[in-house]
Amino acid sequence: MRPATVVALALLVLAPSAGARGAPPRPEAPAAPAAEVNTRGGIVTLQIPAPEALLLREGTFTMGSSPSEVAHAQSLCALEPMGRECPEQVFADEYPPHEVYLSDVWIDRTEVTVARYRRCVAAGHCLEPPYASGAARFDRPELPVVMVTWNDAAAFCAWTGGRLPTEAEWERAARGTRGRRYPWGNLWNGSIVNHGKLSWDELDPTDGFLELAPVSSFPDGRTPDGFADMAGNVEEWVADYYAPRYQEGSVMNPRGPTQGEERVLRGGGYVHGRPFLRAASRQHDLPSMRRPWRGFRCARDA
Structure with a gap:
């Protein structure tokens, strides 16, 4: 034949x-x-292509940052173009470090792409992102979907049979059980992540992309488990309401506060410098807000 x-x-x-x-x-x-x-x-x-989601096995890890790790994050600011140390309160919401037990969970290997999200739009379950309002350059199938609210992200994950990951699940995927500083390890490497800079001009093309990159464009920046873009490219909505401090003591499968005004974002995007691409770094915003450097990935109970 x-x-x-x-x-x-x-x-x-x-x-x-x-x-x-x-x-x-x-x-x-x-x-x-x-x-x-x-x-x-x-x-x-x-x-055989890489799987859409990876299984995180049950176990315990330390979530949050110690005072010495926060001090290191402060010093990273001085290495950015602004050239000055950030005040401690910028990273104080990473306190206190605490032990977390998580059950088995599936988490998407990559950020949700425009192509995947458009299937939900076509089915009538998701709202069209406002790309037509001056953001058409982000409307490409291989890019992570952006300009989505927290509700948009939650609706898509529910449509696929899943949900947004909790903040603890996201951090476990990014840091592993040994508390990596970055998803790939403990040392900064600006060539393996789509990052920005702490500067008046936040965009930084030195990684090869001025703005968004196609998902999984930096294979060397993946976690040892295989998760892509846990730092940079887009910051990611997670399920939890934001609280300025973690609860004390050991917890099991934490879900965050039961109510609040803002939701948590993790991972940093293409406008963020190295202090904010650390796996423990936290951001927060109103769930109705849309940003061109903001997307999400989904999780599913095992």
């Missing part, structure tokens, strides 16, 4: 049925990934 025939047969087998195209997607985490077909020199190679 000729190589071209083998390729055609492989593609026919792997193609989705026409009847399934309009149906809402089933929860993606437990599903086995489909194979991809590549051809080189007449040889057909089947490759």
Whole structure:
């Protein structure tokens, strides 16, 4: 059988049925990934793509920052173009460090893309992002979806059979169980993350992107577990209401305050400098606010 025939047969087998195209997607985490077909020199190679979600096994980790880690974060500000140390209160909401136990949870490997989000819009379950109002450059399928509110993000995750990750789940995915400073390790590396700078002009093209990058553009910046873009590119909505201080003592599967005005954001975006791309760094905003450097990823109970 000729190589071209083998390729055609492989593609026919792997193609989705026409009847399934309009149906809402089933929860993606437990599903086995489909194979991809590549051809080189007449040889057909089947490759398994990275899964849509990764399973974080139950366990305990330390969430938050110690005084010495906050002092280090302050000193990082002096390395930015502004060239001065940040006051302690900028990072004081990372106090106190505390032990957290989490149950098994699936978390998306990447930030939700425009392509995935548009499936929800087409199904009538999600609102169209306001790209037509001067943000058309962000309307590309491979980019993380941005200009979404907290409610938009929560609606999409619910439509896929999931939810937004809790703040504790997000931090565990970014830091691991050994408390990494950044998702990839303890040392800053501006070439493996889509970052900004602490400056009057926050945009920084030295990482190869002035604004958004396609999801997973920095494989060396992934966590050891395989999560992409946990720092930079877009800051991410999480489920919790914001509180300026964590509760004391050990906790199990924390969900944050039961009410509040603002929601938590994690990870920093393409406008943020190194102090705010640390895995313990916290941001917060009104859930109705939209930003071009703000997106999300989803989680699912195991």
